[in-house]
Amino acid sequence: MNSVRRHALTGFAGLALVYLLLPIAVVILFSFNDPVGRFNYTWAGFTLDHWLNPLAVPGLGEAMRASIEIAFLSSLTATLLGTPIALALVRYAFRGRGTTNLFIFLPLTTPEVVLGASLLTLFLNLGVSTGFWTIVLAHIMFNVSFVVVTVRARLVGFDRHLEEAAMDLGANGWTTFTRVTLPLIAPGILAGALLAFALSIDDFVITLFTAGAQTTFPLWVYGASRIGVPPE
Structure with missing residues (x-):
């Protein structure tokens, strides 16, 4: 059997x-x-x-380069923002913690069409021209949530006794964080960063709303599919 x-x-x-x-x-x-x-x-x-x-196909190289740059900037920023947010949510009790959790999970459950349309409306009302940087800002917004969730999962299983042992041996708070905490949660941070990068470089719907005249690789593929996708 x-x-x-x-x-x-x-x-x-x-x-x-x-x-x-x-x-x-x-x-x-x-x-x-x-x-x-x-x-x-x-x-x-x-x-x-x-x-x-x-890469000799017109527009393909520029679109791929733009997608990589956007994914790198948005994933890096989301990781730098999401890691301390995850630490705060797991380690500390503060007023508004529940509301913060709600806002963190909201982009994960909201349809991308709704997020894209909302961001486009926001940018237009603020008088911001859509383009490269509006795509970066939009991707940071939803990538932060994924980084927080990933790092938070790593922190939940973290053994706090290791930090206490380091402090008992004379390490201060900063040394304990950099020599004990950070190396142990680094796999979660790296996983969150890679997930954010993959989601950003692959995103189509939110990018379509916030791109303006900027073309990314998913937008290029979509445009090419309407007139015939080249083998390249």
Whole structure:
């Protein structure tokens, strides 16, 4: 029975993995396609020409660079803001703690269309021109929530006795934080930063509302899909 259960679980996991990787495999396969016309939806022949200079497609390099810059700035800022917020929520009791929790989780449960439309309305009412920096601000807003949740999960399982032992041995508060607390919660901080980076570089809906004339990689792909996605 255990052998049957193990094989069934292995088979189910394999099917799930195939389901997740199949779209990526199709994209890679069609990057070697030699399509007839603009649309790269039907296999017409094998070629390596598209891999000679994949960034030669007009606008693609600029869009990818903008997406990477936005993701880096927003994830870095969200990590610097979200880590102390998570520490405060876990370690300290203060007035407004429940309200702060509500505002932290609100972006996680609000549809992106609503967030994007709200941010666009805010920027227009403030007279702010949409573009690169409005995208960064919008991404920081929802990325902070993900960083807080990730770091907070790491802090909940943190053994406070390690900090007490460090202080008993003569370490002050700052030394204890930098030499004990920070290294132990670093995996949670790194996970939050990587999650924020991935969400930012992949975001389409909120970016569409706040981009103005700025083009990011998801927006470029969406625009290209309407006229024919090149194999590159």
